[in-house]
Amino acid sequence: MNTRDRALGAFWGLALGDALGMPTQSMSRERIADWYGQVRTLVDAAAVQPISPGLPAGTITDDTEQAVLVAHLLIDGGGRIEPDIFAKALLDWEAGMIQRGLLDLLGPSTKRALELLQSGVPPQEAGKFGTTNGAAMRVTPVAIATPPGLGVLVDAVVGASSLTHNTSLGIAGAAAVAGAVSAGIDGADLSTALDHAERAAVAGALRGNWSAGGEIAARIRWAREWVRGMDRPVLADAIVQVIGTSVAAQESVVAAFALAEALGDRPVEALTLAASLGGDTDTIAAMCGAILGAQHGVSGLPSGLIARVREVNDLALEPVVDGLLELRAAAV
Numbered sequence: 001m002n003t004r005d006r007a008l009g010a011f012w013g014l015a016l017g018d019a020l021g022m023p024t025q026s027m028s029r030e031r032i033a034d035w036y037g038q039v040r041t042l043v044d045a046a047a048v049q050p051i052s053p054g055l056p057a058g059t060i061t062d063d064t065e066q067a068v069l070v071a072h073l074l075i076d077g078g079g080r081i082e083p084d085i086f087a088k089a090l091l092d093w094e095a096g097m098i099q100r101g102l103l104d105l106l107g108p109s110t111k112r113a114l115e116l117l118q119s120g121v122p123p124q125e126a127g128k129f130g131t132t133n134g135a136a137m138r139v140t141p142v143a144i145a146t147p148p149g150l151g152v153l154v155d156a157v158v159g160a161s162s163l164t165h166n167t168s169l170g171i172a173g174a175a176a177v178a179g180a181v182s183a184g185i186d187g188a189d190l191s192t193a194l195d196h197a198e199r200a201a202v203a204g205a206l207r208g209n210w211s212a213g214g215e216i217a218a219r220i221r222w223a224r225e226w227v228r229g230m231d232r233p234v235l236a237d238a239i240v241q242v243i244g245t246s247v248a249a250q251e252s253v254v255a256a257f258a259l260a261e262a263l264g265d266r267p268v269e270a271l272t273l274a275a276s277l278g279g280d281t282d283t284i285a286a287m288c289g290a291i292l293g294a295q296h297g298v299s300g301l302p303s304g305l306i307a308r309v310r311e312v313n314d315l316a317l318e319p320v321v322d323g324l325l326e327l328r329a330a331a332v
Contacts, residue, residue, distance in 0.1 A: 001297040001299065001300070003185060003186075003187075003325065004321070004322075004325060005298055005299050006184060006187070006294050006295075006297045007144045007185050007294070007321050007324065007325055008293075008297070008318065008321050009293035009294055009295075009296055009297040009298040009299070009301060010140055010143065010144060010181050010184065010185060010290045010291075011067070011071075011140060011141070011144065011293070011317045011320070012298050012301060012306050012309075012317060013267065013271075013293020013294070013296075014063065014067060014140050014286045014287075014290040014293065015060055015064045015286075015309050015313075015315065016293075016301060016305055016309055017274065017275075017282075017285030017286040017287070017288055017289025017290070018060045018064045018282050018285060018289070019042055019058050019060050019061075019064075019312075019313075020039065020041075020042060020271050020274070020275040020282075020289075021271075021275040021281035021282030021283070021284065021285035021286065022045060022052050022055060022060065023036065023039075023043050023044065023049055023055075023057075024039065024049075024275050024276065024278070024282075025050075025051055025052065025061065025280065025282040025283075026050050026051055026279070026280070026281075027278055027281075029236075029240055029276065029278035030278075031048075031278075032275075032276055032278055032281075035048060038276060039272045039275040039276045040272055041057075041272070041305065042057040042058045042305060042308055042309070043057050044056055044057045045059070056312055057308065057312070058308040058309045058311070059312055059313065060309065060313050060315065061282045063138065063282055063283050063286040064286065064315075065093065066134075066137070067137070067138040067139075067140050067141055068141075068317075069089055069090070069093055069138070070138050070141050070142065071144075071145075071323070071324055072320070073085065073089060074142065074145050074327060075320070075323040075324065078327070079145060079146075079156070079327045079330070079331070080159060081159055081160050083117075083123035083163045084123075086163055087117055087123075087163065090114060090164075091114060107247060108132060108247070109129065109130035109131065109132040109134050109164055109165055109170065110164040110165075112130070113127045113130055113163060113164040113165075114164070117163075124162065124166065125166075126163060126166070127163050127164045127165050127167070127208075128167065128209045130164050130165030130166060130170045131165070131167050131170050131211050131213065131250075132165070132170065132247045132249060133173055133247055133249045133252045133253055133280065133287070134164060134165055134170075134247075135157075135160070135164060135165035135171065135173065135174035136173040136176070136177045136252075136283075137283045137286055137287060138160075139160060139161065139177050139178045139181075140177070140178075140181055141320070141324055142156050142157055142159075142160045142174075143178040143179075143180075143181035143182040143185070143294075144181070144185060144321060144324040144325065144328065145324040145327040145328050145331070146182055146327075146328060146331060147186065147328060147331055147332055148179065148182040148183040148185075148186050148188075150179075150199060150203050152331060153175070153178055153179060153182055153200060154200060154203045154204050154207060156178070157171060157174050157175045157178050157200075157204060160174075161174045162208065165208070165249075166208045166209055167208040167209050167211040168204075168207075168209065168211050169205070169208075169211045169213050169216060169248075170211075171204040171205065172201040172202075172205035172208075172217065172249070173201070173204075173216050173249035173250070173253040175197075175201050175203060175205075176198070176200055176201035176204070176217070176220060176253060176257070177197070177253065177256070177290065177291065178200060179193075179196045179197040179198075179200030179201070180193045180196065180200075180260070180291045180294070181193075181290050181291055181294045182196075182294075183196040183197070184291065184295050185294050189295075190261075190264045190265075190292075190295050193294070194220075194224060194257060194260065194261060194291075197220065197257065197291075198217045198220055198221055199217075201215075201217035201220060204216075205217065213248070213249075213250045215250075216249060216250055216253060216254065219243075219250055220253075220254055223254050223257060223258040224257060224258065226238065226258075227239075227258045227261055227262040228262065230262055235258070235259075235262050235263075235273070236273060236276065236277060239255050239258055239259070239277055240277055240278060240279075243255050243258055244279070245277050245279025245280055245281070245284060246279055246280060247280050251279075252279070252284050252287070253287065255274075255277070255284050256284050256287035256288040257288075257291070259271075259274055259284070259288045260288050264292060264295065267289070267292040267293070267296055267301065268302060268305075270292060271285045271288060271292075
């Protein structure tokens with residue numbers, strides 16, 4: 001398995017997790033069980049789906065679409081994302097979603113930040129309330145484009161996150177995901193990559209405006225220790241009842257790491273369980289998919305499911321990943 005295979009695994013793992021979670025997003029665990037039973041593969045969204053009703057199996061959501069948007073901005077900007085260009089790209093993306101009649105729009109932190117920016121608030125202040133997982137869900141291309149050294153990696157995460165999530169929680173969550181993915185692409189085993197994620201979260205938390213809430217790094221460390229050895233039903237209860245599956249970074253990001261720790265050698269099982277938990281299922285599965293995809297490579301993910309996601313969304317991630325890897329090579 002080489003660097004490109006791992007990088008492709010990270011981006012395709014994100015897209016696969018996103019698509020697995022699409023039919024269940026914003027639904028309760030009980031309602032998911034009523035409508036889908038136990039999620040085992042890609043399924044069509046039910047008519048009762050509150051955000052993506054009736055969409056075909058394999059459809060991606062805002063998680064993958066915004067990650068692709070960030071990837072193109074990084075490539076076009078030579079590794080940098082200008083705040084004004086980023087803001088316009090996000091607003092244009094949402095307008096396109098509305099034109100398509102879709103309800104997968106900007107998340108609460110991103111929307112508030114862009115509203116503040118449009119009202120004249122400077123870019124460095126617009127994201128001071130962003131404590132959700134929006135930066136973490138779209139940070140994978142930053143991790144592909146950036147080596148895992150903490151200084152350069154956290155700088156890159158801040159550059160891609162602070163416009164909308166300039167808080168200790170928002171940046172720490174994004175830094176954790178980026179740390180695990182970038183280390184995995186470099187060849188670190190899962191335990192080493194997750195350890196690196198904790199360190200990245202500590203460093204990231206120092207870079208944004210302080211916000212109240214359980215510290216991301218400490219919660220990831222605790223969750224990893226707690227869930228080891230849990231079987232699927234107990235693990236699901238632990239995540240839903242104690243860790244949490246909301247859009248709050250200190251819940252959903254930690255949930256993704258708990259799944260990666262407990263089921264790291266079984267990526268499809270990790271992602272289908274994420275899709276069954278309720279809450280922000282698509283984002284939890286997307287973040288977990290990126291982390292485990294970097295471990296297993298695209299060659300270690302189910303080719304049939306990847307092909308379905310590729311076909312349904314007309315998605316070609318290979319050229320994007322190649323462009324990001326050029327940035328990574330230049331940063332070494």
